[in-house]
Amino acid sequence: MSAFVLKIIALISMTCDHSSYIIFGHFSFLNYIGRIAFPIFAFQISEGYVHTNNLKRYLLRLFVFALISQIPFMMFSSIYSSTLHLNIFFTLFLGLIAITFFDYLNKLECKNKYVHYLYAFIGLALVIAISIVCNVLNCDYGFYGVSIIFIFYLFKKHKLLMNIAFILCTIIYQLPNVLFSTNSRIYTYIIIFTCLPLMFINLYNNKKGKDIKYLLYLFYPLHLLILFCINWLLTVSF
DSSP, rough: HHHHHHHHHHHHHHHHHHHHHHHHHSSSSHHHTTHHHHHHHOOOOOHHHHSSSSSHHHHHHHHHHHHHHHHHHHHTTTTTOOSBBOOOOHHHHHHHHHHHHHHHHHHHEEEEEHHHHHHHHHHHHHHHHHHHHHHTOOOOHHHHHHHHHHHHHHTTTTTHHHHEEEEEEEOOOOOHHHHOOOOOOOHHHHHHHHHTTTHTTTOSSSOOSSHHHHHHHHHHHHHHHHHHHHHHHHHHHH
């Protein structure tokens, strides 16, 4: 399964997720399908870091589209929430920064192995710090979002460990909701559907496929605007 196929699956899943609030006006089975999207986007960030020819341009592109997407994201999210969030591109941007810092420190040459461990520890501490910043800024998926981007990068050569770490991270993230929410069954299903994209990620063949780099960047704010306009028209009509 190529990167192109993974991106198409993620885009379809994301559209289902967001369309739920227009079609049903509340959380529905479409939102469960929507849980497939973000893990694939997170995985693509870790792959993008490994394969990019220009990291600075990659970071800049994510940040610029995070800014471009914020107003459409705020317009759309006002349909179902009054809380101010930062859109998913900010999460992906911070996740990319996190693995960049970790990788840089982890690859610093040093003769003393204890110094190398120290660099790795500092790198891990920076990842945690950036995850906390992501949470404080109220970015989409927050601490969890940066964490799974890091997991996909850290265990990119060890699929079994990657799968185990991802599943554990997802369970820990949703566990308070499962234990203390009055709708614990919903969050149990969310965990299951969030782990479902591992099936597609494990089928990834390291091939790029068709180049749709800018489709994702443009599709995100555009589909949010379109859905917001549809919702507004339906509200005005009825």
